[in-house]
Amino acid sequence: MQAVFDYLRNNDTAFLEQLRDYLRFPSVSAQPQHKADMRACADWAVSHCRLIGLQTRLCPTPGNPVILAGTPRRQGRPHYLVYGHYDVQPPDPLDLWKTPPFEARIEGDNLIARGSCDNKGQHFVHLKAVEAYLKTGTELPVDITFLIEGEEEVGSDHLVDFLKEHRQELACDGIVISDNGIPSLKHPALTYSLRGVAAMEVKLTGPSRDLHSGLFGGSVDNPAMALCQMLGSLRDRRGRITIPGFYDDVVKLSAYERRQLAKLPFSEGQYRKLLGVKALFGEQSYTAIEQRSARPTCEINGLTSGYQGAGSKTIIPSWASAKLTFRLVPDMKPKKIQQLVARHLKEVCPPTMRIELEVGHSGEPYLMSPTGPQAQAALRALKGAFGQESLLLREGGSIPIVNDFRKILGVDTLLLGLSLPDDNPHSPNEKFSLTCFRRGMAMSAKLWEELGALDR
Amino acid sequence: MQAVFDYLRNNDTAFLEQLRDYLRFPSVSAQPQHKADMRACADWAVSHCRLIGLQTRLCPTPGNPVILAGTPRRQGRPHYLVYGHYDVQPPDPLDLWKTPPFEARIEGDNLIARGSCDNKGQHFVHLKAVEAYLKTGTELPVDITFLIEGEEEVGSDHLVDFLKEHRQELACDGIVISDNGIPSLKHPALTYSLRGVAAMEVKLTGPSRDLHSGLFGGSVDNPAMALCQMLGSLRDRRGRITIPGFYDDVVKLSAYERRQLAKLPFSEGQYRKLLGVKALFGEQSYTAIEQRSARPTCEINGLTSGYQGAGSKTIIPSWASAKLTFRLVPDMKPKKIQQLVARHLKEVCPPTMRIELEVGHSGEPYLMSPTGPQAQAALRALKGAFGQESLLLREGGSIPIVNDFRKILGVDTLLLGLSLPDDNPHSPNEKFSLTCFRRGMAMSAKLWEELGALDR
Numbered sequence: 048m049q050a051v052f053d054y055l056r057n058n059d060t061a062f063l064e065q066l067r068d069y070l071r072f073p074s075v076s077a078q079p080q081h082k083a084d085m086r087a088c089a090d091w092a093v094s095h096c097r098l099i100g101l102q103t104r105l106c107p108t109p110g111n112p113v114i115l116a117g118t119p120r121r122q123g124r125p126h127y128l129v130y131g132h133y134d135v136q137p138p139d140p141l142d143l144w145k146t147p148p149f150e151a152r153i154e155g156d157n158l159i160a161r162g163s164c165d166n167k168g169q170h171f172v173h174l175k176a177v178e179a180y181l182k183t184g185t186e187l188p189v190d191i192t193f194l195i196e197g198e199e200e201v202g203s204d205h206l207v208d209f210l211k212e213h214r215q216e217l218a219c220d221g222i223v224i225s226d227n228g229i230p231s232l233k234h235p236a237l238t239y240s241l242r243g244v245a246a247m248e249v250k251l252t253g254p255s256r257d258l259h260s261g262l263f264g265g266s267v268d269n270p271a272m273a274l275c276q277m278l279g280s281l282r283d284r285r286g287r288i289t290i291p292g293f294y295d296d297v298v299k300l301s302a303y304e305r306r307q308l309a310k311l312p313f314s315e316g317q318y319r320k321l322l323g324v325k326a327l328f329g330e331q332s333y334t335a336i337e338q339r340s341a342r343p344t345c346e347i348n349g350l351t352s353g354y355q356g357a358g359s360k361t362i363i364p365s366w367a368s369a370k371l372t373f374r375l376v377p378d379m380k381p382k383k384i385q386q387l388v389a390r391h392l393k394e395v396c397p398p399t400m401r402i403e404l405e406v407g408h409s410g411e412p413y414l415m416s417p418t419g420p421q422a423q424a425a426l427r428a429l430k431g432a433f434g435q436e437s438l439l440l441r442e443g444g445s446i447p448i449v450n451d452f453r454k455i456l457g458v459d460t461l462l463l464g465l466s467l468p469d470d471n472p473h474s475p476n477e478k479f480s481l482t483c484f485r486r487g488m489a490m491s492a493k494l495w496e497e498l499g500a501l502d503r
Numbered sequence: 504m505q506a507v508f509d510y511l512r513n514n515d516t517a518f519l520e521q522l523r524d525y526l527r528f529p530s531v532s533a534q535p536q537h538k539a540d541m542r543a544c545a546d547w548a549v550s551h552c553r554l555i556g557l558q559t560r561l562c563p564t565p566g567n568p569v570i571l572a573g574t575p576r577r578q579g580r581p582h583y584l585v586y587g588h589y590d591v592q593p594p595d596p597l598d599l600w601k602t603p604p605f606e607a608r609i610e611g612d613n614l615i616a617r618g619s620c621d622n623k624g625q626h627f628v629h630l631k632a633v634e635a636y637l638k639t640g641t642e643l644p645v646d647i648t649f650l651i652e653g654e655e656e657v658g659s660d661h662l663v664d665f666l667k668e669h670r671q672e673l674a675c676d677g678i679v680i681s682d683n684g685i686p687s688l689k690h691p692a693l694t695y696s697l698r699g700v701a702a703m704e705v706k707l708t709g710p711s712r713d714l715h716s717g718l719f720g721g722s723v724d725n726p727a728m729a730l731c732q733m734l735g736s737l738r739d740r741r742g743r744i745t746i747p748g749f750y751d752d753v754v755k756l757s758a759y760e761r762r763q764l765a766k767l768p769f770s771e772g773q774y775r776k777l778l779g780v781k782a783l784f785g786e787q788s789y790t791a792i793e794q795r796s797a798r799p800t801c802e803i804n805g806l807t808s809g810y811q812g813a814g815s816k817t818i819i820p821s822w823a824s825a826k827l828t829f830r831l832v833p834d835m836k837p838k839k840i841q842q843l844v845a846r847h848l849k850e851v852c853p854p855t856m857r858i859e860l861e862v863g864h865s866g867e868p869y870l871m872s873p874t875g876p877q878a879q880a881a882l883r884a885l886k887g888a889f890g891q892e893s894l895l896l897r898e899g900g901s902i903p904i905v906n907d908f909r910k911i912l913g914v915d916t917l918l919l920g921l922s923l924p925d926d927n928p929h930s931p932n933e934k935f936s937l938t939c940f941r942r943g944m945a946m947s948a949k950l951w952e953e954l955g956a957l958d959r
Contacts, residue, residue, distance in 0.1 A: 267785075268742075279734075342721050
């Protein structure tokens, strides 16, 4: 293993130059004018994987092609999939970039370019770790296949079909994705849980048109008021959701998890300042970190009713509507939640209103055992590479492909993000820390060793 | 008096032709291109008043001129003011008119033209009643001054100053305005009360920008939800307002008033159909007529927050706002209500939100004694002219000039509208019933007799 680490250390300047080449392609999947750049970028990645020594092919899809690049498969060896994407967000607004987005400049500890952390830089560290095994003749403890797609930033529309079609070839023991983040260089972390989401829209209609509030007010109900009263009944003033049955399937946080989450850095003052809020908020008996990542929520995303221009208009609006999303935690089921919400809203809807409910998109929450062997192996790899105690993290957002992997391939995903909180993914001046780049390569090299040593 | 009624009856065809002349002027105060038409219309009215025998002058204002036309003032005689306006609403949309808006066509019992009921036709009946006295040599029981302005449809911006400047000349025992309506030809009515209004706007701000609901939801309050809970607390589900002190100054409906209001025609089924609502609504122990005219209300006129486009956007909105109006009844004070509402909203605002309150326009409610001598005189005049029991009406809307008259001249206004519910004021195919035209003239003639007979 020492040869592997030496190889990584001795070549990191060359690796950085290779990564800068990769980052020069404006592989913006959202913009049709970059179709040729997408293909050129994919071709570069294919060539690079072959140079490393991987068996590589470019697989067509109805959209942008997927790269499959793997070490030779060996009988009886564990097989892991590394997922990444070579497409990037549009660089706009260009005038806010301090350096050109596709020129990959180095400033201090940062590599600045669109795609540097999201996601070219992050999957590149895994390619380099595997290269180090191959080039030093060190036996890889596991078989590894890279799946690098080109449509992540536009919804991964063709990935599910691709996974289903290649189910046998991709059968594996687990997935590794580095596409999220860690709290700081001092807090390397494995993300073992994600929240799910369930969206809904509700519309109330009272009178068939806006009515004069002087002539009719008092004898006709007001849809905006009825909606406020109905929505106000969904949640108490501390954030506890009052819909019957809502918490039925919530898996309680274990004492171990709570202890781990408590180790994450958190300053209430800095958090308040970051968000620009007067005061924090949330369910009693939970920390802010737990509230935002390990507890379900009910949010109103938008409200619309009546007159919204300048001054006043003395009407009873004909209708009022709201957009709602619920963040879900294991083992809540989005469809069941949508049904509970719909039933509750219908129950509290006054007889004066016609109610229309529209069920929107949804995604299941994700949880892998934080005490299981794969998670613990990942924690050891992180600790070894970063020289810091590694932590367990839950994320409040959703990464839908993680559920797709579980459904289609039946395995867990190790979320080993290497992005820092100030890396600006999707924003101008996206960057990737050179320290994360180097520690990431070491972490990846260790990870294969740790995963290879597990009892299967 | 018989001579007066005979004169009115014998000349009604001629009067109708005169009114049609008056209606041919497109005196649209809102549209600058009709400035010359405004003046031509005022000149016509001045000439007509002089023909009748009134001492008439056109008084300039910074806007359109006001016509003052009066019978000679006699020592010791009661003096009444008749208010009307010669300006009209724009006729648009023109393509919805079945006949040209400024050609005053007669169809069946209706005279169809812009301004026919609002308000040229309605003040014209009073001019004709006074003419009948003057031309038949019948002694007018009271002195009468017509005040006919040209800016009612654009807010009567210069009327208050005009009243103040002419306070002495206009000193009087009461005002008569025919500019509203009655429920039907079988239900002639005096409107003795109007509701007031108080407008407010409330805005809550939580985070300094829209936040990702996955990353932060649960630890940050949602301004749209906080607003719903705050607004939902303003009113119970039957329409009873729960703001402390809100009802303190409400004058109770008397048993007499409730008996009178109960005589007004009302069909719940027709009303529901007219408004297109699933079910009626309102404070318990009050009829729909009482609820919409004699009880205060709290209405949300508009709601705005977050994302309102198609699909969903998983954000915690930075802010949420609402436009509110309160309809007020005697003796509620708009400023006091605005203070109570502001205090209550501040009290129920959670510590997570910054609250901004904006106080909007307001108008006081109006009430004259329904059992006083002037009201009873008006009821007798209505009954005599219509041959039907006359009723007492409260209107739910506001007519701000009525409060201006009371404040500046210190007198009550008899609201003796002659418009029917299907007269379409402000809409295409505005009309005025010929029956109302004829009965209105008789009512006016009787009114002066009744008012003249009162003890002063």
